Amino acid sequence: MDNSYAAVMSRKNEILRRGTGIDYQEYEISRIAFNYEGLMDSPRYSLVDAQRILKETGVGNTPFVELKNLTNLVRSVSPPGKGCRIFIKDEAANPSGSFKDRRAGLSIHHAAKLGYKGVVAASSGNYGAAVASQAAKRGLKAIILQEVYDSRKVGQPEILEKTRACEAYGAEVWQLTVGPELFYIMLRVLEETGFFSASLYVPTSILGIETLGYELAQQALQQEGRFPDMVVITHAGGGNITGTARGLKKAGCHQTVVVGVSVDLRGLHMASDFDFNRKSFTTGHTGFGIPFLTLPDRTDVPRNCARGLRYLDRYVLVSQGEVFYTTELLAKLEGIERGPAGNTSLAGAIALAREMDQEQILVVQETEYTSAGKLPSSQLTFAKENGIEVRQGNPKENIPGKTIVIPERVAQVEVEDFNIGRIRYSYIENALKMAKGYAPTEEDLQFLAEDSKSTTAYVRETVRALNGKK
Amino acid sequence: MVDTKKGNLVLIHKTVLKPDERPDTLPACTKAVAYECWIKGFLLNSQATVGDEVRIETFIGREISGTLVSVHPAYDHSFGKPQKELLSIGRELRKK
Numbered sequence: 001m002d003n004s005y006a007a008v009m010s011r012k013n014e015i016l017r018r019g020t021g022i023d024y025q026e027y028e029i030s031r032i033a034f035n036y037e038g039l040m041d042s043p044r045y046s047l048v049d050a051q052r053i054l055k056e057t058g059v060g061n062t063p064f065v066e067l068k069n070l071t072n073l074v075r076s077v078s079p080p081g082k083g084c085r086i087f088i089k090d091e092a093a094n095p096s097g098s099f100k101d102r103r104a105g106l107s108i109h110h111a112a113k114l115g116y117k118g119v120v121a122a123s124s125g126n127y128g129a130a131v132a133s134q135a136a137k138r139g140l141k142a143i144i145l146q147e148v149y150d151s152r153k154v155g156q157p158e159i160l161e162k163t164r165a166c167e168a169y170g171a172e173v174w175q176l177t178v179g180p181e182l183f184y185i186m187l188r189v190l191e192e193t194g195f196f197s198a199s200l201y202v203p204t205s206i207l208g209i210e211t212l213g214y215e216l217a218q219q220a221l222q223q224e225g226r227f228p229d230m231v232v233i234t235h236a237g238g239g240n241i242t243g244t245a246r247g248l249k250k251a252g253c254h255q256t257v258v259v260g261v262s263v264d265l266r267g268l269h270m271a272s273d274f275d276f277n278r279k280s281f282t283t284g285h286t287g288f289g290i291p292f293l294t295l296p297d298r299t300d301v302p303r304n305c306a307r308g309l310r311y312l313d314r315y316v317l318v319s320q321g322e323v324f325y326t327t328e329l330l331a332k333l334e335g336i337e338r339g340p341a342g343n344t345s346l347a348g349a350i351a352l353a354r355e356m357d358q359e360q361i362l363v364v365q366e367t368e369y370t371s372a373g374k375l376p377s378s379q380l381t382f383a384k385e386n387g388i389e390v391r392q393g394n395p396k397e398n399i400p401g402k403t404i405v406i407p408e409r410v411a412q413v414e415v416e417d418f419n420i421g422r423i424r425y426s427y428i429e430n431a432l433k434m435a436k437g438y439a440p441t442e443e444d445l446q447f448l449a450e451d452s453k454s455t456t457a458y459v460r461e462t463v464r465a466l467n468g469k470k
Numbered sequence: 471m472v473d474t475k476k477g478n479l480v481l482i483h484k485t486v487l488k489p490d491e492r493p494d495t496l497p498a499c500t501k502a503v504a505y506e507c508w509i510k511g512f513l514l515n516s517q518a519t520v521g522d523e524v525r526i527e528t529f530i531g532r533e534i535s536g537t538l539v540s541v542h543p544a545y546d547h548s549f550g551k552p553q554k555e556l557l558s559i560g561r562e563l564r565k566k
Contacts (some may be wrong), residue, residue: 005493042483141531142530157548161543164547170530175508176506181487181492186485193532271500273497298564325556325559329560331560372548372549375549377550380556381548391555391557
């Protein structure tokens with residue numbers, strides 16, 4: 001068989017159809033629109049089913065903890081009456097140490113049910129470990145493909161830890177160099193093994209995360225007598241926002257403000273061998289966050305079920321230094337030592353809480369485990385070895401790939417609002433570009449409005465403006 | 471010289487794509503280098519020396535071939551060195 005790059009990519013649709021058990025063609029409506037809810041319903045799991053299945057392997061029902069000391073600290077630098085109560089969902093309590101167990105749990109159960117002998121996932125992060133862990137519990141084989149090294153064979157400590165974790169769970173791990181050909185390798189391995197594609201973007205992945213949004217809403221209601229006023233979510237590929245927001249809605253939270261937070265790595269190229277080790281965060285950053293909002297379907301499945309823009313009320317950015325600072329605060333003030341990447345949303349929450357009334361409730365919906373490689377001292381040691389300047393000061397002076405500035409005071413932790421209007425505009429522009437030569441129908445306009453959390457009037461006007469620009 | 475024998479845990483290397491086989495859309499610095507891969511497993515050859523072409527059985531029982539890189543590969547990522555930019559954080563707050 002021809003295994004050249006071009007030949008394997010040309011077999012993509014057939015490989016993915018066999019690898020996911022989903023015929024995506026069935027859900028296509030036009031060159032722009034598809035039946036999103038139909039695709040989400042296709043594996044036939046209700047929220048109750050998802051909860052039951054995840055419970056079988058010890059996933060979910062994680063602690064919902066009020067961060068009282070941190071709240072007091074935030075209030076000390078907030079305007080009078082401001083500084084809301086901050087709660088955290090301690091997702092590190094899941095079997096492999098992150099919310100990604102919810103994401104993997106349902107998919108691996110589904111793979112076993114469909115009769116697959118093993119699963120393949122491309123992930124350099126917690127998701128790989130979650131897939132390996134869940135596969136071990138369900139008696140399936142796991143192959144995890146990781147982007148680990150630059151061309152000097154230098155790897156981020158956080159990713160090296162993920163290799164170790166996946167191998168600890170008995171997975172076969174491919175440690176690859178920098179490049180989007182990770183997808184090519186995934187297709188080859190799927191074709192060779194006939195295993196299930198445990199993509200982050202299949203319906204079961206998102207359905208698993210719905211349990212997180214639902215659970216935190218229930219815990220807030222039972223413990224505090226009210227739904228959260230704001231839920232703050234680390235954003236990369238969009239699954240965390242999508243699943244959590246859908247779960248919140250299923251719990252009846254229609255007023256809760258959904259905020260996405262990413263680490264600002266603007267200016268660094270994600271496929272660059274040179275830039276690869278000049279960042280301290282391997283996920284939860286703008287390098288994934290922005291493209292996945294503006295072009296969600298450019299991923300490893302024909303249609304992506306993680307559609308962050310559908311659910312996002314606000315999108316904010318924080319710097320690497322602010323997240324490291326927050327990670328230290330969580331350990332020192334609350335006695336909870338967790339991994340930095342999972343604290344991206346907590347860094348955003350510290351700034352956002354200052355805008356909110358004291359009686360309001362803000363929920364940070366995840367933590368992740370920490371270990372060698374996955375903690376500020378380890379990641380900053382690595383940053384310095386790779387030529388990054390690290391200093392204390394005003395985090396506004398942070399320059400991705402050059403300088404990490406650790407705040408000196410909590411008041412210096414701030415968020416930068418990213419204009420969602422700009423994202424919506426790019427999203428519509430990309431959708432039209434992907435369907436070049438096709439004139440959108442009323443149904444397409446309706447789809448684009450739903451998919452970008454806007455109105456058909458806004459979409460129509462944007463389409464007109466874009467056509468005028470040509 | 472023999473570095474290892476059948477059954478020992480080893481690390482192998484494979485070149486997946488040479489630079490000219492990689493897509494043209496890559497940034498120049500990425501396109502200039504090969505796409506490479508490392509995999510661990512148990513040696514299937516009766517004996518081998520670093521640099522030999524060998525076959526391994528991976529942790530899930532699949533057979534893969536590649537160049538022998540090392541024997542009993544270690545995990546050497548660490549907790550890092552103490553960072554002076556972080557050490558003041560708890561102390562500053564406890565003084566309050």
